Each structure stands twice: as structure tokens, then as C-alpha cells.
Amino acid sequence: MELPDSVYYGIQTERVRQLSNVSGIPVITYPQLHDRLAHIKKAAAKANKAVGALDGEVADAICVAADKVLAGGWEDQFPLDMYQGGGYTCVNMNMNEVLAHIANENLTGHKGYDRVHPNTHVNMGQSTNDTIPSAMKLAVAPVIDALVVELEKLHRELKKKQAEFADVVKVGRTCLQDAVPMTLGQEFSGYARFVERQIPVLKGLRAGCFELIIGASAIGTGIGSFPGYAEAFYRYLAEDIGEPVRADENFFDGMQNDDFYVAVSAAVKLVASGISKIAKDFRLLSSGPRAGFGEITLPSLSPGSSIMPGKINPIMPELMSQVAQQVCGNDVAISMAFEQGELEINVWAPTVYKSLFESFSLLTKALPEFTTRCVAGIVANRAACDAHARATLALSTVVSAVLGYEEGVRVSKYAHEHGVSVKDAVLRLGIMNEADAVSLLDPLLLTDTAKMTRALSDWRKKRVTK
Amino acid sequence: MELPDSVYYGIQTERVRQLSNVSGIPVITYPQLHDRLAHIKKAAAKANKAVGALDGEVADAICVAADKVLAGGWEDQFPLDMYQGGGYTCVNMNMNEVLAHIANENLTGHKGYDRVHPNTHVNMGQSTNDTIPSAMKLAVAPVIDALVVELEKLHRELKKKQAEFADVVKVGRTCLQDAVPMTLGQEFSGYARFVERQIPVLKGLRAGCFELIIGASAIGTGIGSFPGYAEAFYRYLAEDIGEPVRADENFFDGMQNDDFYVAVSAAVKLVASGISKIAKDFRLLSSGPRAGFGEITLPSLSPGSSIMPGKINPIMPELMSQVAQQVCGNDVAISMAFEQGELEINVWAPTVYKSLFESFSLLTKALPEFTTRCVAGIVANRAACDAHARATLALSTVVSAVLGYEEGVRVSKYAHEHGVSVKDAVLRLGIMNEADAVSLLDPLLLTDTAKMTRALSDWRKKRVTK
């Protein structure tokens, strides 16, 4: 098998490259895995040098090679497809080969393995089985970071809207049926708080990215490594990437199980689903403009119909829900991959990497569009909101809270049957005088817990003493 | 191990009974499996007798015993839990033991295995591996039948509503935004047709329930059976249950794969999801009553709130969606069970049986409630529907269809900015005269394809010749 002069990968990579191009998407599309793997190779070379297992010149050449790769521009040298049998054995080999060729070139002026062999030297003391899972775990930290940045932006925008809508009274809805009044700001405070709560969850998972199984080599026993290597490795890697990397408490567990990704995927699914819920609320609240809820208006981004002039669709909320659907599907794929692990190593890394990083990527790219093009531009339709708040039969709750449920039912029934407001009903039924009705059935009052409970309590006393 | 006098099962059943009661739900909760298994035992006894392998008296006694069990009242003798390791080996043994005891009692006056042994005689020529999958496949037919009955009822009710709502004009909605007019009857015709289409799909699957693997015995080779047995078996079983049972073309495939249930589950999921979609439409259309779409009213079944008097919730539609969520979850469990099959037999029958029959049962029981307590009582709110149909900006489509899209946009924009109807906009803009506006923008006209296309065509000619 001959390889063109321009390539730095070797025969093992080429063989797998020819075998499979199933997705048409190279692993390096999500570059984090290769990036972290290059850092691992560098730290391993330093550690092997430090313990006297690797010739200093060779080790240094490997480090220089890794730095070159880390500097970028080598994507073509990592051509392997997202899906491959095995747990990315060949991704490890690909990195070994590229680094060996660059290192040789540095030392000898030509590519080849004369001085630096991909397996013997670059992979010294390592195995696919400890390097790939470790690189993948490390790779999760930056994608969590990127997602957190977008969640923070969304949170800020939602908080702004919460403040902006603080005095927009509207009707709450449960089971899509009119309930009691609330402010649009309160509704948005729920959205904001949901987003806010996800951030520490993701940060907590990020902290789990640094327990690695380097030192386990093939199956956990560390075969092929030399005394002191593992300890040195973690020292060098920590220095290099500035993260608190450390050895997993039990390498056998660490190799058998990749449950970490199931936990991360569950969190990403939860984030995506929760924001999809918010997005769907936006669709409901902006339904209309004339025959729907019509409580908010979303920014108009593009014509919504090729046939109906003037129709505008909630495309950003819909984008978020589409992404959530895919994220939910990916979560099932990842969960299956974990459950199907067997014996010493879980070989389904390709499914996990593709699905999990696609989920992160979709969500992280969709969020800023949603935040800036949708949330930031939401406008409240105050008149419609106010009308809804005054129309709801659930205002009768005020009556039942003080005079008992049956009395509330009587009011509600009257209002419904006569097609009048609850305020009119209580007046007609003689339950309140005009002044009380105006003040106690004021929707805005009913959104303020402290004032409302006090007002109802006062009216109660007045009624009881009467 | 001692067993009380009252039990007819034996030591093998008792052992597994003590081992596992994980779900607390016996397999026989869905009685179809045991029912079909008893029929299989009977046909096998007849066949073994016919080929001279089984003593006639013994065979007859087994048949009598099976008939007793089939007559009902023996549920307590089949105590095993839904979940058991293995592919319901012990369900087969339980049946063998009960039939052996009854048969012995018949022949000898006492329980025991003296004359009829559960494995040697009742199970002759059979294995769990061919009887259980065959019984399970047969068991699907009656639950399909029961579901079809309920779908037919729902279909009839939806057709009635389609007719009843044939002249209720309302606005269509896409992306929850106001679109062009349609009738409520047209909307319901879509619901009716969806339900109708599922019936032949389910019947098609039903026809697949009769390709069995009896004769395969332990792993497909038929070990333990005698010449002529399998042919005789199918003849007797067909006679007995009146269904076109036949041997699977390839027993090895038939044993390795239980994909039939994945296909059935997919169909059930599709039915449940589609009806959930209809149910959710009902929630949307009945949202309000004052601050929502308010186009239909659902029957009031129970107070919808413990605190808000007069609130009524769409509980039947919600029930349908809850059932659909569980059915979708069960579909994943069933799919996993199939994918995890290995070598000669899929041992995950318990997962499949529990999940699939739960899905059928939930759906079959929820449907008549939905049909009679919800669909049958839906009332159209004609005034609201009419107002929506007249308000929609999408009426401008009439203009763009004849005068081009840009002209439609101009109308739509004008109506939106001036807060007027499309009819008023075309009048003010001088695009139509009053008579044309009245007739061409009549929402009811716009729901009748033939009349509408003719009217628009006529107006077009008038405009062009002008």
C-alpha cells in the first residue's frame, strides 16, 4: 500500500480510511477529541522521558510534533469517519502515526518511523483503551463551557424581559384553560430561573471531566508502562492544560463503563427539552395574530408562507424544538451504547461521540439565534393581556377563598351562564360592593402575593365582623 | 419442597414463583398467552397421539385438562410474575405441570405425574423455545382485534362529527398562526381518515400472527419430535382455533428473531401518537373558554381545579396523550429487547410481553372513554369560528392568487397596519368592489375547492379582460 507524499498518517490509518466512510463526516468535525488526544500524547512523552523509558530527543520531538498539530491546520491528516468498528482504535493510531512522521521529519529530515515509531514510542505505555476514553472525557469540558456561555446569555435576556413585563397582567393557563391572573414578567421569571438552574448542573458535570484512566493501558492493569509513568503523566498534563486531571479511583470500572456520557447527555437533553418547552410557550402565547392567544409578538424574521401573504411563523422557537427532538433521539442512542458495553471496555465510543457532540453543537449553535433573534425582540400585547386577565372566570377564586368554595362556584356559574365578567357577577349577586369589587378583583393585585393575601384577609375580616 | 394440596402447579413453577415477584403483576394479567399456550398443548397432544408417539389415553387426558383450563377459573394456578429470567421457560413448565396434574387426576384419581409427566408427555416434541414464541404470536391477534373494534367506534364518531360540522367555517392554523379558512368538518375529516387508515394496517399485522415455529423444538432442528408430528400439529391447531396457522418458512430465523413484535409495537405507537395529536388539537381548539381559541367545547366531566371554581379541564384528551407517552416508552423497551437477541433465541420475551400487551391494553381501554365521553359530545362554537374565519389576514391569499403575490402582500400589510379585515382592506384599496368582496371573501366559499377555484377563475377573467 502506497501513500502520497503529502500525507502524514500511515498505513493503519489509510487502511481504515478505505474501509469506512459511512457518515461522510470525519471525527475531527468536532475537533475536541483530537485536540485533547494530542495533549495526552505530549504529556505521555514527557512522562516517559522523565521515568527514563523514552529517549529524551525522541520525547522532545514528539512534543514538538504535538504542538504543531495543536497549532492547527492539520485537519486533512485526520481523515477518519465518525463511525468505525472498535472504540476509535484507529483515531489513536492516526494520531500516533502523524506525530511519529512529524517527529521523524524533525529529527531526520524525512518522514518515516526510523527514529520515532508510532506504537513503540508515541504510544509508549498507552493503549487506545486508556487514551481515547480519557481524551473524550476531557473533550466534554470545552463543549460544556460553550453551552454554558449561551445559557448565560439566554438567561440574561430572559431576565431583561422579566423586568420589562413586570406590570403586564395576563391570565395564567393550566391544561390550556383560563386560570387566575399573573404577570407576563412572572411567567418569564419561570423561564429565566429554569435556564439559570441548568448552569450549575452543567458545571458540576464539567468537574467530572478530569478523572481519567491514563495509566490503565490495555485493560486496567497498566501493562506496558514503566514505574512512575502514570504519576508523571498527570503532573505534566495538569500543567499543560491547566485542569485538575487525576487518575480514576478504579481503572477497571473506568474502562468498563462510560456512564459519564449518559449523565452528560441526560443533562443536555434536559436543557434542550426545557428550552423547547419555553419555545413552545412562545408559539402558544404568540398564536394568532387574530385568532389565537395573541399575548406576545415575536420578531418577524422571514415570510412564513409561500402562498399566504403576510403570514409570519415562529421559526426560532420551532428551531429550538427541532433541535430538542434530535437531542432526545441522540440520548437514546447514547444510552443504548452504554448499556451494550461488555467486559473490559465499552467499544461504542463512535456512537457516543457522534451523538453527544452533535447534541452539544446543535444546541450551542441554536441558542444564540434563539436568544438574539427571538427572545430579545419579544413584545407584549398589553391590551390583549389585560382583557384576558379581566375575562377569566377563575377570578371567582377570590370569592371562594374568603366565602368558601360553593360560593365561588355560584359566582363562576353565574358569570358563565350570563356571559358576564366575574366582577359583574359579584356585583349583580350582591357579594361585593363596587369599591371592593374594583380593588379585590384588580388583576394586578392578584399577582402580588403579599398585597393580595393582605387585601383578602382584610375583606374577610370585614365580612366576618359584618 | 412441599406444595399445598390446592395447587396444581409443580416444583418447577414453585421454585421460580419464590425467586421472583419483581413487578407484582402475574403474566396471566394479560391472559392471551396462557390461553393460546393451552391450545398449543392440546394440538400437540393430538398430533403426538396421531403419529403414535403418545399413548392415546394420555393424549386424551391432556386434551381434557387443556379444555378445563381454557374454560377459565384457573388463574391462581399460573402465579408467575411478568418478569423472569429466560424467555418464559417457566411459563411453559407451569402449563405442563398444571395439565399433567389435572390429566393424572382424571386418569388415576389423584394428582401426581404417574401417568402423565409434564416434560415427557405434555411437552413431548416441544420446547419452551418453540411453544412460547408461538403462543405469544397467536396472542397478538385477539388484542389487535380488540383495538380495531375501538378504532372503528372512534372512526364512526369522528365521521358523525365531520358531518355535523360540515358548515362550521373557521380558520385553519399552521405553525399556530392564522391561515386561510376551512370548515371544522374538514378538520375532523382528517382526524377520521387518520383513524380509518390504521385499521387495515393492524389487520395486515394480524395476518402475520399465524406463522409459527412449532416443530422447531429446542433450536430449530426439531429434536425430540417424531415423524409427522409438526404437520399433524398445524392441522389440529387450525381446526381448534379457526385460524390459518402454518409453519414458518425458516425455523432458525423464526427462533432468532422476534421482530414481529417490533413491527406491531411500531403500529401501536403510531396509532397512539396520532390519536394523541388529535387529542392535543382538541385541547387547543377548546382552549379558553375566554382567553383561548374557543372554537369547540368539550363535555364537562369533572371539576378541573380544587381551587378555581368552574374550571373544566380537557381530561379525556389528556388521558389519551398520557397513554401515548407510555406506549412510546414501551416501544423503546421492545425495540431494545429485539436488538439484544443473540444466537438461537431471543430471551427477552418478558420485556416484550409486558410492554406490548400493556400498550395494547392501555390504548384499548382508553379509546372508548375518549370516544364516548369526549368526541361524541364535542360542540362547535359557531360564532367564534366564524369570527376567526373573517378576521384572518390570510384571506389576502385570494388576492395574490389572482393578482400576484406582491399585491397580496400589499393587502395583508394594509389590513394589519390599519387593524381592519382583509375585506375592508380590498375595498379601501379599491381592489374589489363590494359585491366581489362579499362573494369572493366569503369564508365558506373558500372551503369548497370546486366552487372557489371556479369563482376565482371567473373573477380573474373579469379582471384580465377589464
Add this chain to the structure above:
Amino acid sequence: MELPDSVYYGIQTERVRQLSNVSGIPVITYPQLHDRLAHIKKAAAKANKAVGALDGEVADAICVAADKVLAGGWEDQFPLDMYQGGGYTCVNMNMNEVLAHIANENLTGHKGYDRVHPNTHVNMGQSTNDTIPSAMKLAVAPVIDALVVELEKLHRELKKKQAEFADVVKVGRTCLQDAVPMTLGQEFSGYARFVERQIPVLKGLRAGCFELIIGASAIGTGIGSFPGYAEAFYRYLAEDIGEPVRADENFFDGMQNDDFYVAVSAAVKLVASGISKIAKDFRLLSSGPRAGFGEITLPSLSPGSSIMPGKINPIMPELMSQVAQQVCGNDVAISMAFEQGELEINVWAPTVYKSLFESFSLLTKALPEFTTRCVAGIVANRAACDAHARATLALSTVVSAVLGYEEGVRVSKYAHEHGVSVKDAVLRLGIMNEADAVSLLDPLLLTDTAKMTRALSDWRKKRVTK
């Protein structure tokens, strides 16, 4: 908004192009949708011309433009991302704009909409809501065809292996425990038959690809189209693509529900899962080479370890299972998208298109690798197979079949406790003479239903008469 000279799409496309690039994968990556959409535009132009709604010159120019696009090389003009809010409204608009520009160029020598307007003319009588779902349905047929071709190849290869392994006797396994003998050819016949059975299922679904909703326009009522258009459309499209296209029986149902894709996805999931099961069997059967089942050897494709020299992994089977995991995940996404449809149209087409066509693509590309690089090269390890067939305690089934279960248990127990073969056990226990043992316990005999049942029957007679 200014567009460069080189582009043929217009402002509506550009706007959405800027809005969203969430997946980084254009819709046209799976080119079938655009291809079928261009055919639809062509047939619509012809139909509109035929009914006198569209100027003949304009119609012809649209047809010429569509043919140009169909001839290929215009991928850059369709830049929109896989995920977009709305149900691919802008994909329809993109096609309208490109065709309008080309058609104008043809008619006037310059791009622009002077003579041919994207909405007024190219989209005449149509809507995103009827063209996109119709194009997507049509798009499924060619991907089914491509998958069927690969399944047929796999089937042929498995049949070859079935024949090649017809006389390789081995042990069957249920619950991973040694069972009775079978041939490796029988095991493969099950694999072959599973694959074979999927082909008519897929072809049946293909036949469902031609019931379209063109003529429904915006929401099913056909607003904006002219008399005779729909009939003419189907005639022209059928002529053009040579498929039996026809109008859906009920347009409202056809627009509300995209359950067709759920059914297709279920079939694809079933195919993928079933082949994953076969792939996993290959992993089990080839486990070892020295400490596993070792009954078959898979072709060696690449070094299986960066650290353990000589290790070879079953990478093709693993590739199939990885693909199956993703396909199962995608099925959940597609099912969710269907269930979340609402009112007149299901807007989750992007989720469905991305997931479903990815599933088809992954499977269709992985299968030929699996077939040629794995299945075709499988070698049976006859010695190991034979040893396993002779070692299994389940050979005692021969005894129990004739002399009753308890006698079988005695033999099995003896063989187990004394660590001898069943043959030695029956000899030592005096149950068979040497000649009978040799002939009746011959594993090959026990894989041939006809010969085995006859032989056992004969021995039975001999024993009984004795």
C-alpha cells in the same frame, strides 16, 4: 439586502441562510428532496399552463429551469441548513427563487423576477404545505431502492455462506448456554432469511410513497389553485418520473399527519437492529481466538490494538451495531416529531428529514462494507465446531425424547459430574450400546429433522419391543 451576482437564490433564501446554520449540514446533502421538488415545480408549471392559469412562455421557461437544476451542479444555490424553523418553507422558497431567476434569465437575458415571479408563477397554486411533504414522500422511494439493493447483496452472500457451512456441525446456544447441535449453515440460514424478509416490507412501504397532497395548497382546501390543475398535475408528474403518483384520499389527513415516516423509520430500525443482532452473533462466534467460542474467523482488516500486537477486532460487525444504535435514536426523534404535530400541518419536517435520511444513508453505506469485507470472508473453524457439538450435555435430549425426561436428567447429571461426554455417559449407564450411541448421538444426524426423527423413532420401537 444585496446578493452577489453569482447567486440564483433570492432574498427570502438569503434571510434564512443568515438566520440559521445550526447543523452545518445543508438539506441538499441528501439531494432527494430538492430533486423531487424540482420535478414537482415542473409538473405544476405544465398543469397551470394546461388549465390556462399560467402563460405558456412562462410555464415553459420554468420547465427549462427545472431541467437545468435537475441536470445537477446547482448544489451551491441551495445553501439552507438541515434545521430551520417551520416545515422547510424556505426550501420551497429557495427552489421558487432559483427557478424564477433561471427562467427570467432564459426569457429576458437577465436574472430578476420581471417575467417569472417565484411566488406568483413558480409557486402558482402551490404552498410549502403541499409541495414539501409531497417532495419528501417521493424522496423516500429512491433511498428505499438503494437500501434494498444492499440488502439483496447481503442476502446473497449469507445464502452462499449457508451453503458453504451446510455440513459444519456445531452447538446451538440459548441463553448463551450449550444446547443441542445444529449446523453453522442452519444458523446462517436464519440470518439470510431475516434479511430476505425485510425486502418485501421495504418494497411495500415504497408503494406508499406516491400518495401525495399536491392540490391541497395551504391547508387542504386547494385555495389559490385553478380548476383542473390538480388532475393535470398528477398526469404530468406521473409521466415525468414514471411512478404511479396520485392524490391522497383526504388532503386534511395528509397534511395533518406525517405518520408515513414513522412507519418507514420503524422498518429501517427493524432492519438495522436485526442486522446488528447478526453482527453481534459474529462477534460472539468469533470470540477468542483462544479463550472464546472460536467457531468462526472473521477477515482481518486492521490491527485491533495500538498496544497488543496481533490482536484483531471484529470492526465490521461493530460498525453495523454502531449504525443501529444511531438509527434507533433517530427513530425516537422521528416518533416525537410526529406526535408533536398539531392542527393543519406537522411542522417538524426538518427533524424527520435529517434523522430519516441519515438513518438510510448510514445503513446503506455500512451494509456493503459489512457484506464484502466481513460476511464474504467468514471462515468456519470446523474442529472447534465439531468439538463443541460433541461436548454439549444437551445431547441427553436424545435420551429424554425416547425414555422420558427423568432418564435424560440422569444422563446429563452423570456426564456433568463425571466430566464425560453424553456418549460416554449413556454407555457407562448401559442406556445404549456402542453402535446406537455412535449413530444416535452423531451431531450431524441431530441437525437433520427428517433423518433424526426417523432414527429416534426406530430406536424407540426397538426399546419398547425389547
Add this chain to the structure above:
Amino acid sequence: MELPDSVYYGIQTERVRQLSNVSGIPVITYPQLHDRLAHIKKAAAKANKAVGALDGEVADAICVAADKVLAGGWEDQFPLDMYQGGGYTCVNMNMNEVLAHIANENLTGHKGYDRVHPNTHVNMGQSTNDTIPSAMKLAVAPVIDALVVELEKLHRELKKKQAEFADVVKVGRTCLQDAVPMTLGQEFSGYARFVERQIPVLKGLRAGCFELIIGASAIGTGIGSFPGYAEAFYRYLAEDIGEPVRADENFFDGMQNDDFYVAVSAAVKLVASGISKIAKDFRLLSSGPRAGFGEITLPSLSPGSSIMPGKINPIMPELMSQVAQQVCGNDVAISMAFEQGELEINVWAPTVYKSLFESFSLLTKALPEFTTRCVAGIVANRAACDAHARATLALSTVVSAVLGYEEGVRVSKYAHEHGVSVKDAVLRLGIMNEADAVSLLDPLLLTDTAKMTRALSDWRKKRVTK
């Protein structure tokens, strides 16, 4: 509507009882929800009394009634089915009615609502929307506790086995192919550690069970409650149940989102899947007994076949995997339920409660069976393990670690082609002398990281200096 004398529930319960019996399983099958709800009613009565909203005698009577219900034996009074439209509105009403009737009986000597009204008094200041979600969240704590107890037992048993198998050397396997040696104890240490790690995760989730939304009443604004009520409520509830209950930071978020259950379900899925992986390893390692891996023997629990005498199946591991399949399916149902929440409240509580508590229950009941009947009785087959450890070609890793990968390949190839052990290969190839081969290729040495790395390092020095 008349109710029999014996019932303590009222008309609202009866109405829903008649409406739906879809699952045939009452909600109270998992009794935790009702139990916690009764505690909530008690604390609410005390709080309402404390703030002067509720008559002291009435409040006390409600507390006495709640204590009666909590004492048990009232299951028949809570007859409602697991599935109901709405978010368990009627479960709240059922509790209100039963407590009202008991309280009235206490105060007046007869049932009825004269003194104590279910809505006005028992439900004072509350809503289904704050009580049910709060009760459900509290209900998760005891089921987590029960699961943790079983995980601790399993962990202890696995640790025992880890110790027992500390010196059983065997071969590790990756991709089911022979890898380098490890001890069976090391393999089990991975299992033990996986289980151990889940415990703090579950305990962390438990701590989240006490952030409640009592005080939010209908939609988060607290309508219907009186000043000071919420503060008093949390004080009384904390006293009563001894848990750190507190108000959610944002009631609107707390009502909108039930993501807590998605997170809990993800953890339960992860536990179930990981233990299913262990269970499947047991199946693999015990495969045989003669034609499989045969490295361990599981306890024999019941005959594994109705036809093959002496066959024993791994039924406990299979039970664990069946449970895991259902738990994975339930996770999808729960995730869907969350994603489909809308506006002020998620109404899919029934799906969540049924699926989540079924998952907990299945897992918690299956685990002790698995622990005591399977894990505790596992026996190592030392001879088979030892033979596998000596046979593996991956012992050549020792050579490649010191002399380079290519030399390792040469050894592995030689051993494979000549059918000899690696030890024989290195001797024949003159790579090691007999003494070195014996000591360096000793499988037990190769499982001890410290000793092995030292030994290889020493040999390396010897070789290099040579």
C-alpha cells in the same frame, strides 16, 4: 349520584373513578404519593390555623383525620387509576374528600361536609397544582432510600467476590477478543466500584426532593392563601416529617417544570443499565458450560429448559437486563412528559408517576434477588481462567513494551501460526531465556501494576546493557 355508606371519598372522586380505569392499577399501588399528600394536608391545616384562617377545631379535626389515614388501612378509599387526565387533580380532591368526611365524623358523629368542606377547609390556600407536585417530589426520597439500601447490599457482595477472586488470573477481553491477563478480582472491582459510585449520585438527588412549591397555589402567585401561611406550612411539615423542606426559589419555574423527575429517571436508567452490563458480563463469563467462556459458574436456580435435561440458564442476570430494558423505555416516556409541559403547569404527572415509580420498584425488587441468588453464589473456575490467561497471544505485549511493537508483532505472529503459546514462541525465537519467560510471562505478575512495571523495567535494563 349516590355513594355507598362505606366509602369516605365523595362525588368528585366517584365521578373520575367511573371515568377511567385504564391501567387497572390504582395510583396508591405506589403508596408514597398519598402518604406525603396526607402529611401536606396536615401541615396546611396547622398553618392555616396558626395564621387565623382556619377554625382551630376544624384544623385539629383535619390533622386527626390525616393521622388516621397515615396509620394505614385506607387504601380502598383511594381507588383512582394511575392514568387520569389532568395532573392528578382528582388525587388531591380524593384526599380532600376523605379527610373532610373523617373530620366531620369526628366533629359531628356523621360523614358529610357540614363542618369541614373538602375544598374550603382541607384544601384551604392550596391547589392541586402546588400540593401534587410537592407530594410527588417528597415521594421520591423514600424510593431512593430503598434503592440505595439494595445498591449497598450489592456493593458489599461484589466487594466480597472481589476479595475472593483476587488471585484468580484470567484473560481480559476487549471487543470480545483475548487481551492481556487480569484477575477476576480486578474485573469484579470494576463492578463493585460502578455500583458504589451510584450511591452518592442518588443521595445527591434525594437532597433535591425538599424544594417544594407549596404556597404557589393555583399558578404560582399564591392566590387563596393568607398572610404567613406558607412560612408556617414549611415549619410544620419539617417538624412532622423530619426533612429540610423549603420553598422553591421561584414558584413559576417550579410549577412550569418537572425536570427533577427527568434527572432522577436518568440516574435510575444509568443504574439499571450499568447493572445490566454487569449481568450480561456474568452471562458471557458463565457461558458454556463446555462450549463457552466457562470462567465462572452461577448458582443453579431452576431447570433452564423444558426439553434439554440439565440445562441451567443465567436467569437472574437476565431478569436484571429485562428490568433495565423497561427502565430505559420508561425513561423515554418520562422525558416526553417533561418536554410536553406547557405554560403554567406540567399536566403529565400520571405518566411520570407511573413510569418512574415502576422503574424504582422493579429495580429495587430485582436487586436483592440478583445479589443474594446470583452474585453471592458465583464460583470461579480457576483452571479455565488460568488456561485462558496462558493461552492469549496478547502476552506478546510484554515483548513489545520492551523491545518495540514490531518485535511484539513477530512473536504474536509466530505463536499464532505455529499454534503455540507466547511463552513457547519467545523461547523458540530466542527472545527470552527460560527463566525470564517463566517470570515475565507469569500471568499473575502481569496483573500487578507495581511488580510488573518493575520487572519489565529490570528486564529492559538487562536487555539494553547486553
